[in-house]
Amino acid sequence: MEKLAIISDIHGNLEALKAVLYDIKERGIDKVICLGDIIAKGTNQHQCIELIKNNCNVVLQGNCDEYFTRDIDLSNKSKQDIKRITWNKNKLTKEDVEYLRGLPYCFEFYMSGRLVRLFHSTPEKIDGYVGNIDKIDRLYELFLPSNNTKTNNVADIVIYGHIHTQFIQKIYNRTIINTGSVGNSIDVFRNDKKDGNVRNTTVANYLIICGNYNSQNINEKISYELVSIPYDIEKELASNIDNIEMSSYKEEIMNGKYRDMERIYQSFEIRGIDKNDI
Numbered sequence: 001m002e003k004l005a006i007i008s009d010i011h012g013n014l015e016a017l018k019a020v021l022y023d024i025k026e027r028g029i030d031k032v033i034c035l036g037d038i039i040a041k042g043t044n045q046h047q048c049i050e051l052i053k054n055n056c057n058v059v060l061q062g063n064c065d066e067y068f069t070r071d072i073d074l075s076n077k078s079k080q081d082i083k084r085i086t087w088n089k090n091k092l093t094k095e096d097v098e099y100l101r102g103l104p105y106c107f108e109f110y111m112s113g114r115l116v117r118l119f120h121s122t123p124e125k126i127d128g129y130v131g132n133i134d135k136i137d138r139l140y141e142l143f144l145p146s147n148n149t150k151t152n153n154v155a156d157i158v159i160y161g162h163i164h165t166q167f168i169q170k171i172y173n174r175t176i177i178n179t180g181s182v183g184n185s186i187d188v189f190r191n192d193k194k195d196g197n198v199r200n201t202t203v204a205n206y207l208i209i210c211g212n213y214n215s216q217n218i219n220e221k222i223s224y225e226l227v228s229i230p231y232d233i234e235k236e237l238a239s240n241i242d243n244i245e246m247s248s249y250k251e252e253i254m255n256g257k258y259r260d261m262e263r264i265y266q267s268f269e270i271r272g273i274d275k276n277d278i
């Protein structure tokens with residue numbers, strides 16, 4: 001039996017990453033896989049890249065890793081966007097940029113007879129969005145192959161990140177797992193009258209999957225564990241004095257509230273969810 005840790009969406013949060021890597025070491029885990037978005041948002045992006053390089057066996061590319069290492073045309077951007085893009089780009093060394101640009105899209109392996117496919121967001125698009133609120137046909141598309149996948153098989157288990165909220169869901173004898181986010185955990189379903197303790201959200205999240213690695217025998221056991229690790233949020237914030245989006249960053253890592261709820265509400269609308277029902 002092998003134990004694999006799958007981590008994602010660090011977003012420059014060094015304290016959260018250190019806490020997760022410490023926990024992984026303590027549990028004697030065999031292999032660590034990162035699903036991308038190492039950078040953007042937090043100030044300690046370079047340090048996070050170094051830690052990921054030194055501690056992960058496989059690293060995939062996230063949409064932020066792709067976007068902020070691109071040559072972005074700033075001529076049609078707002079002042080605020082230009083400031084944000086420039087700040088994030090300036091956090092990276094030349095070597096960091098090369099490293100992030102070269103990261104692969106997808107990774108696959110068999111575990112206890114199941115084809116496990118990993119990517120940052122969806123098989124089709126690096127910044128696609130499929131969440132636990134989506135309809136079953138959209139969820140099913142996560143299992144399908146694309147030009148970006150390693151093989152043309154339909155996956156048995158899909159593991160992805162990007163939405164920053166952990167969940168496990170079974171459909172059609174297949175399993176979808178979202179690892180959650182190491183450095184930027186959020187919950188977009190919020191209501192002052194219904195909300196529980198925010199510390200259920202503002203933790204560093206990751207996934208452990210345990211089974212026989214590279215085995216094609218389905219008659220073997222497999223298990224999934226969603227892990228939540230508390231970390232020093234105050235220390236992380238104190239290191240971010242230069243952060244040009246400090247108030248949004250603080251709201252996310254202290255209160256688990258996403259910075260751009262208007263965008264989320266639009267996606268609720270597309271999915272037929274009335275925001276007033278939440």
Ligand SMILES: [Mn+2]
Nearest residue numbers: 037062063162
């Ligand atoms: Mn992402």
